[in-house]
């Protein structure tokens with residue numbers, strides 16, 4: 001069925017068709033129907049968006065009192081919640097996610113992100129004053145001072161569309177920058193709605209712009225290559241991150257990269273078994289496994305291995321999950337399901353497409369899947385699937401579990417389940433990741449540092465760490481005459 005929902009670029013405070021004359025379709029992954037038609041931005045449209053962002057920075061937004069700016073962002077948070085039903089409908093239509101997840105977690109968190117960052121800005125930075133004693137008896141006061149970085153390009157993935165868009169927009173705007181956002185071509189709807197909320201909240205035109213399209217030779221590529229962009233904030237695949245980093249080298253623009261993961265989870269026999277199964281089922285299957293923090297490699301102490309495999313199988317088979325984001329990603333997940341079998345895995349459960357009723361057969365459905373029996377060098381244990389699946393490996397010695405968990409080029413997140421706090425901490429400290437949860441998963445305090453090591457990225461987002469990326473630090477050195485000291 002053809003949708004008549006049309007999604008436009010949002011440039012300089014106005015929705016616009018742009019100049020490319022090109023458009024593309026968004027597929028509803030629940031049944032394969034067309035949910036929207038999107039206007040693709042041309043290089044000229046991207047240029048207009050960057051130019052508008054620059055003008056806003058040099059105009060009203062740049063001159064605005066910080067308190068006024070933060071009040072406007074508070075109104076943006078309220079505006080998201082005032083339009084929450086529109087955001088929920090748009091997100092579900094693009095992603096096929098379960099209603100409760102979008103309504104109770106993702107949309108409220110998007111609004112909250114504005115509140116969290118405006119509070120951090122309001123609380124003030126960690127700027128230092130250093131006094132230098134001068135030979136003439138005077139003193140120089142060195143005061144650290146932060147300015148907005150400038151025009152920020154934010155390029156987002158499809159797995160948590162509004163959460164990711166606002167995770168980028170809230171700190172960028174709170175620290176006084178302007179921005180151009182490029183949402184994923186698979187999930188453009190909620191970022192587009194954000195333009196309306198910005199206008200209603202009274203954010204000056206040009207501060208927040210949205211351009212739609214693909215990566216290379218399209219809106220994403222045009223945006224990251226634009227010389228008017230001062231810094232690029234990217235979340236997505238590692239390969240794309242590498243391409244974006246190359247782009248950012250031209251003109252020496254700063255870059256923040258939140259990339260993929262192949263996250264391990266170590267389960268000791270002394271864990272709270274029921275809590276571990278419940279938490280691990282979530283970390284493997286939540287959001288159809290399409291979450292960078294999700295678990296794909298489990299290392300389970302030998303003495304509980306058989307019992308654990310049966311219990312996680314039962315948990316997997318009772319999951320209600322949405323579809324993958326679309327047919328292309330569904331194919332990618334299924335190709336890994338085939339690879340697992342080619343590499344000799346035992347399929348504990350799943351491994352294919354679930355039976356769905358006739359109206360949904362065109363959807364991007366995949367089964368929650370568990371494997372055992374792969375050698376550690378198997379490709380399946382090295383590459384990110386980004387689907388609802390995991391492999392379970394037994395271990396006997398703690399050091400072997402740590403070694404296998406760390407045998408990855410990625411290093412985003414990990415989990416350790418154990419009733420022995422000292423052991424759990426010791427293991428957590430030994431894992432090469434940006435975040436490690438002990439006896440839980442995905443507890444996110446937005447003030448904490450978030451990011452990965454190795455192929456999982458560069459830089460940290462969250463709390464005061466977002467300030468580092470979104471501001472330029474300068475030193476203002478005032479030389480006081482001896483008489484005034």
Ligand code: NAD
Nearest residue numbers: 157158183184214215216220221236237240258259260292
């Ligand atoms: P992707 O890299 O394919 O696309 C992300 C965005 O980059 C899209 O908007 C896309 O259009 C754009 N893009 C692609 N090529 C580009 C180019 N050459 N120049 C500029 N822009 C370009 O990622 P995805 O498939 O949307 O998301 C899934 C991936 O994202 C997974 O690997 C996942 O682990 C990762 N991810 C990481 C985090 C994190 O915080 N570490 C969070 C969410 C997703």
Ligand code: 6OH
Nearest residue numbers: 159290291292293444450
């Ligand atoms: C990636 O898929 C998940 C990202 C999550 C966050 O950025 C977060 O802040 O929780």
